[in-house]
Amino acid sequence: MSEQQLAYATFHVMGDSVDPAFWTRFFEVEPDVAIVKGQPFITPSGRVSRTPGRVGLWGFGSEGRVVSDALEPHLRFLIERLNLTRTDLRETxxxxxxxxxxxxxxxxxxxxxxxxxxxxxxxxxxxIGGTIDIDEYR
Incomplete structure (x- = not known):
């Protein structure tokens, strides 16, 4: 493995109506990022944002939790930890x-x-009606 990890993944729930507290209870895990549309939020640097959130977002990631330069272990960790195979997820x-x-x-x-x-x-x-987005950095 390289000094800087070359892969990680985050599972996001996004939309204007995102209620971070609901998703925290649903997944039974504290998010790495939680934004309510129209409200200030905590930035990755730990500061309060200067502008309100443009969209609601709840996210939990594998960075710092999984050690691999391949995506598969990161994705499998998130699937397991968040129980993304539950039958009610798409409906919810x-x-x-x-x-x-x-x-x-x-x-x-x-x-x-x-x-x-x-x-x-x-x-x-x-x-579940979701997507997979890969941001490649060169």
Whole structure:
């Protein structure tokens, strides 16, 4: 593994109606990021934002929790920890009027790494109506 990890992932619930307290109870985990649309929020640097949140967001990530330069272990950790295979997830997302996504960091300075998203993880996200976004950094 490199000094700086080359991959990690975050599961986001997003939408104008996101209630971070609801999702914290639902997933039974404290989020790494919680934003209520129209309200100030805590930035990654630990400061209060200068502007209100433009969208609601609840997020929990694998950074600092999983050690791997491949995406699969990060995604599997999130699936397990948040119990993303629960049968009521798609219905709950729809009822709350929000969407879900995996946001993946992919370090690829040399340009020779290909992100690996297994078929079953793609199928899971499709089943809950979610997306997988990969931000590649060169």
């Amino acid at each position: 997302l729809a009822r709350e009027g929000v969407t879900a996504r995996f946001w993946c960091y992919w370090g690829n300075e040399a340009g020779n790494r290909i992100p690996d998203i297994p078929h079953d993880i793609r199928a899971l996200m499709e089943a």
